[in-house]
Amino acid sequence: MSFAVSFIAGSHARGECVDSVDFDALEGLAREKMPPASFAFCAAGADDEIIANENIAAWRNLRLRPHVLRDLSTIDTSVTLLGQKHPHPILVAPTGRHKLFHPQGERATARGAAAANAPYVVASNANVLAEDIAAERKSAPQWFQLYYWPNQKEVEALIDRLAAAGFSALVLTVDAPVPGWSPRAARLQHEPTPEIRNINMPGSPMARTAYHPDFVGKVMYPATWRELEWLVKRSRVPVLVKGVLRADDAVRCAEVGARAVIVSNHGGRHLDTTVTTAAVIGEIAAALSGKAETYVDGGIRRGTDILKALALGARAVLIGRPVIWGLALHGAEGVTQVLDHLRIELVRAMQLCGARTLAEITSDLVAPH
Numbered sequence: 001m002s003f004a005v006s007f008i009a010g011s012h013a014r015g016e017c018v019d020s021v022d023f024d025a026l027e028g029l030a031r032e033k034m035p036p037a038s039f040a041f042c043a044a045g046a047d048d049e050i051i052a053n054e055n056i057a058a059w060r061n062l063r064l065r066p067h068v069l070r071d072l073s074t075i076d077t078s079v080t081l082l083g084q085k086h087p088h089p090i091l092v093a094p095t096g097r098h099k100l101f102h103p104q105g106e107r108a109t110a111r112g113a114a115a116a117n118a119p120y121v122v123a124s125n126a127n128v129l130a131e132d133i134a135a136e137r138k139s140a141p142q143w144f145q146l147y148y149w150p151n152q153k154e155v156e157a158l159i160d161r162l163a164a165a166g167f168s169a170l171v172l173t174v175d176a177p178v179p180g181w182s183p184r185a186a187r188l189q190h191e192p193t194p195e196i197r198n199i200n201m202p203g204s205p206m207a208r209t210a211y212h213p214d215f216v217g218k219v220m221y222p223a224t225w226r227e228l229e230w231l232v233k234r235s236r237v238p239v240l241v242k243g244v245l246r247a248d249d250a251v252r253c254a255e256v257g258a259r260a261v262i263v264s265n266h267g268g269r270h271l272d273t274t275v276t277t278a279a280v281i282g283e284i285a286a287a288l289s290g291k292a293e294t295y296v297d298g299g300i301r302r303g304t305d306i307l308k309a310l311a312l313g314a315r316a317v318l319i320g321r322p323v324i325w326g327l328a329l330h331g332a333e334g335v336t337q338v339l340d341h342l343r344i345e346l347v348r349a350m351q352l353c354g355a356r357t358l359a360e361i362t363s364d365l366v367a368p369h
């Protein structure tokens with residue numbers, strides 16, 4: 001099944017290979033297919049959804065200054081992450097509750113990510129047991145995103161289970177100690193059916209949903225620097241920290257022992273009107289240089305966005321909502337197609353900018369608007 005036929009009305013296909021993927025159209029198709037409450041949960045941004053939208057605009061508003069007349073006979077998108085070589089720098093971001101989008105939930109996402117050779121960061125809000133998600137793993141690794149909840153014994157039991165199931169890194173999300181408020185998702189809540197539960201962390205406070213009056217103002221995930229230090233010591237696999245927007249915090253994460261920092265504002269889902277990730281990735285990557293790896297997410301919808309992120313110092317990017325749109329439309333295959341097409345777009349962006357390797361994607365390729 002070709003991506004063009006299945007997803008993208010009006011996009012220009014060359015055989016099985018699509019030249020241009022319009023993710024706005026993809027979102028529209030996914031919206032038609034999903035139950036309204038599932039779409040609201042996926043699209044939700046906090047408050048006025050200012051930053052959820054600006055994340056996208058910020059990458060688009062950066063301008064490219066391409067090199068010309070370079071030999072483009074080979075393009076190499078490979079990258080080393082946490083000491084392991086990968087064919088490309090595109091990862092699946094942790095997003096929860098995939099049974100809202102597809103009956104197989106995270107199993108389908110895992111299969112789709114594996115087929116695209118993309119590392120998959122499984123969300124702790126997954127609806128499928130970690131061991132069953134692990135069963136879909138192929139050569140690309142799976143990492144697991146953790147929230148630290150107040151019962152340390154339960155957190156310990158989970159991280160031991162994850163290590164036994166072969167998850168090769170832990171990603172501690174730190175930007176949502178209290179849930180943000182999304183009027184869109186609060187108005188249109190999904191049913192808390194038995195399927196839609198946090199099956200991997202049954203004792204955690206967010207077993208239902210963030211948009212419940214009981215949760216207002218409650219600190220759900222009380223991680224501090226002390227808990228990060230504990231996790232780094234306790235974990236048998238590398239620890240990453242997700243949700244950092246400041247160089248000083250990023251450097252402290254590295255000093256405490258995090259192997260990578262993911263510059264993220266959670267897709268604008270918790271705190272509205274933060275800085276965009278495009279605005280701060282450069283300064284944070286520079287501060288972390290030689291100390292820890294820097295990844296970024298939020299609003300990345302094009303190969304040119306990925307190239308800009310890498311030019312500004314990111315080592316890899318994570319993709320959130322577009323993966324869900326692919327999942328909702330075509331299950332595992334939809335996930336693969338979204339990731340494959342971003343990779344194809346990255347290759348084309350590299351060719352048009354005269355960058356043959358990721359190392360050649362240097363900061364001078366990008367200029368402000």
Ligand SMILES: Cc1cc2nc3c(=O)[nH]c(=O)nc-3n(C[C@H](O)[C@H](O)[C@H](O)COP(=O)(O)O)c2cc1C
Binds near residue numbers: 093124
């Ligand atoms: C439906 C949904 C659920 C999410 N759940 C989580 C989560 O459980 N843990 C987490 O760290 N981030 C979560 N995120 C944030 C993503 O990991 C990522 O930071 C964000 O989606 C990136 O922006 P993008 O959607 O514009 O690509 C979620 C995002 C979405 C859209």
